[in-house]
Amino acid sequence: MPKAPPGLTSSALADEERRRGVRRMKTFATGLLLAVALVYALAKWAQAAGAGAWAGFVAAAAEAGMVGALADWFAVTALFRRPLGLPIPHTAIIPTKKDQLGVSLGEFVGENFLSGEVVRRRLRAVGIGSRLGAWLARPEHADRVTAELAAALRGALTVLRDSDVRAVVGEAITRRANAQEIAPALGSALEQIVTKGGHRKVVDLVCVRAHDWLVTHGDSVMQAVTGGAPGWTPRFVDRKVGERVYRELLRFVTEMRDMPDHPARGAVDRFLTDFAGDLRSDPDTRARVERLKSEVLDRGEVQDLITSAWNSVRAMVVAAAEDERSELRLRARAAILSLGARMTADDRLRAKVDGWLEDAAVHVVTTYQDEITSLITETVAGWDAEQTSRKVEAHIGRDLQFIRVNGTVVGALAGLLIYTASRLVGG
Template sequence: MNSTEREQPEEPASEGGKTADGRSPAPEAGRPPLAAGPPAAGARRTGGGGGGRAPRSGLPSFAYTEADAEKQRGVRRMKTMATGLLLFVALVFALATWAKNSGAGPWAGYVAAAAEAGMVGALADWFAVTALFRHPLGLPIPHTAIIPNKKDQLGASLGTFVGENFLSEDVVRARLRALGIGRRLGMWLSEPEHADRVTAELSTALRGALTVLRDSDVQAVVGEAITRRANAVEIAPGVGKTLEKVVSDGAHHKAVDLICARAHDWLVEHADSVMDAVEGGAPGWTPRFVDRKVGERVYRELLRFITEMRDMPGHPARDAIDRFLTDFASDLQSDTETRARVERMKSDLLSRTEVQDVIASAWSSVRTMIISAAEDDRSELRLRARASLLSLGAKLATDERLQGKLDGWVEDAAVYVVTTYRGEITSLISDTVASWDAEHTSRKIEAHIGRDLQFIRINGTVVGALAGLLIYTVVHAFGG
């Protein structure tokens, strides 16, 4: 016989807050049960239906709290009342039967019939209530001790019921559509204090995320992403199109003006250096004064050329630059060799340590800037985020088309989750119930619904007595 069968269940004549063998459901020595964990090794469990198997590894059982113990005490008080009512109708039946046999009058028969039917109703309901949690009188009657024996099946049925009736697409869509999430969210966000709260929470989350991330990891990812992206895209055609547009619009003329002006100023400031460079390149057999004259002549011609380029927009050299840039832009787009050389230059540039360090250091600068902006209540980032939230809230609160779009996104997301993970959600219910200890499960359920079940016993006694009285009255009225 299993543990439940060894535990003597309550009997009508012994209900007073304890089981029939005199043991209280609550722990001994006044210590409230806190955890309904698995029984000790070697302990026997309630058999049948898988309800007595050990909790599954990794799934803790529930706690039998002090609140549950208080509810259990209320159940025992109701058991006492129901059993007291049964004893009362039994006493009335005995006295009424004695009075009837003693010739007390017709009333005694009516009272005896009512009391007898009340006893039958009380006993029947006692059996039904007791059979939910244990074997009545300790007898292994079929279809009794339902909760301990059928715990796993009940968990599986509950999971299936939830999956079919709460996690279906139609139910989820109907419920979310009735909530009007878009309109409610818009009205909530349109309040300045709510927008401030969301902005503050987003800033906190952003700071936390940036704090958790390691700079070295992010820098490596950013550097690799930029390098990979740059290597994957050929830049020569794009540069050629841009250069062609710049030349056709004449936007490069200002750059040429700047270069000419700077070149003129440099020649003026470094005349001796230019002439010394010319003299230094002259043959060794030429006289020094000749080298000096040649240097001065070259310098004057070079200065004159640069001055004319600077002051004459139509200078032939400027036209030559335009033609060169136009041809170069065309080669960048169509010439295979030119494009290949540009790609090699790009790869060489990206592979240089200095460039990689610049790319990696960019993250540190961005991170510092974002954290500083997130911490400052008056930063442009916080103010723009707040204004955007207020604008979004106002639009959501009034724009039915936008509300419908947001509601549709939420519905689609929720439907995807419940349809994709319905099995995992329902298995959570069935697996959790299966992990519970059968005895503790019965105790916890009884603690929560036991009072109502004892009212059933009381109602059964009263209804049985009234039904017996009615039947007795009808029989004597029509049968003599």
């Protein structure tokens, strides 16, 4: 940081540098909005001039980009002042609610009250990892920790209601499944299966079962054929046709069963290969798989299966936690003793544990800063409302301007996607 000029503190100089950064980002975000507006105007002009279908896509993307940019501009501006000076409710949030928002000024807290580096330095001087390792390495302490963990686990599993677990676990599984597209992975797996010939045993089984079914249900096949014949054809002709169709169908299935190089088998291989490729790259196929996945996850049978699995796991874990000689508790005790011995002898592990503890302490300090001290609230309460707004904007305004940029880009992409989807659906 450059040296502060006379009469200007280093903190004030830092604030001024931040304000310059905010102004630069505002200029960039506004310029991006104007650029998108220009693209929209040109695209609409080109569309009216009959430039082609591409102009509609560009115009839709630009229009949605403008909407996103304006919406995020309003949201960001409303934090610090009234947009366009209009008395819109729930705007100028920071000036009007500085006392409540003062406790959330993370940068101010880091510079004036709480410092993560100070917390880290003090914890590092204590050497918690070394002390904790020596304590855990003693058998009586390991027994105590194991018993406490078992009691906590048993209590937690006992008080949990099945409906709550079903809701939480079901929602977690659904969210995780919906967050990851499965079609490409299925396509890759299917391609490997086809390449290695793993599907041929399934084809063999289908052919055998189809042959046996035809042999057993020949009358049904012929009745189906004759039943669909026109009423004006003689019955002996219908019967002859039915018998011919049945013989040809039986011959085809028999040949397919007995001939590994039958053309129909090759057709099955090609179909599966093409389907695997569609799963990986065809948008329509991938979208259908995603819809099917969602429908399966939403079925009550799947949720009931989750509940049943949870009940079984809970009963097994509770029983193991109650038994002092259970494999679960014995393994937990051995793991605690081993951890203590390793922490005592291994400098790298000790350093990792110290780092984890330091991170946790810093997280608590920075997250629960309102509960740690009331000094922040009292200090900010004495600030002028306009000063508070300027200070907060100087600290976080540059990052907030990125929201405008992201809103422009994401809006344009969403508009393009919606326009494309509407064109596809509309034919």
